[in-house]
Amino acid sequence: MVQLRYFASLRETLGVADEQVDLPDGIADLPALTGWLQERNDTWRTALGDPHLHVAINQAIVKPDCPVSDGDEVAWFPPVTGG
Numbered sequence: 108m109v110q111l112r113y114f115a116s117l118r119e120t121l122g123v124a125d126e127q128v129d130l131p132d133g134i135a136d137l138p139a140l141t142g143w144l145q146e147r148n149d150t151w152r153t154a155l156g157d158p159h160l161h162v163a164i165n166q167a168i169v170k171p172d173c174p175v176s177d178g179d180e181v182a183w184f185p186p187v188t189g190g
Contacts, residue, residue, distance in 0.1 A: 108178070109128060109176075109178070110127055111125060111144075112182040113182070114183070114184035115185050117154055117183055117185055130177060134175065135174060135175065137172065137181070138172060139175075140175050155183065159186050160184065161183070161184050162183050163180075164181050165179055
């Protein structure tokens with residue numbers, strides 16, 4: 108099982124802040140997990156397809172091809188802006 112977290116505008120768009128899911132067979136890296144989530148519907152496909160999203164696994168920013176394992180926390184969040 109993995110803990111999934113969605114932050115800021117992404118949370119608002121998807122309508123969920125966090126969830127726990129069992130990794131399906133064959134889901135072993137971030138691209139596969141993201142693709143699986145995008146299959147939910149067009150909103151998920153568009154939101155998680157944003158190339159500017161950052162992803163953290165176990166609270167560390169990761170590269171797009173990072174492996175994902177049971178017990179991980181995976182968080183998606185948009186870039187931070189400020190001024």
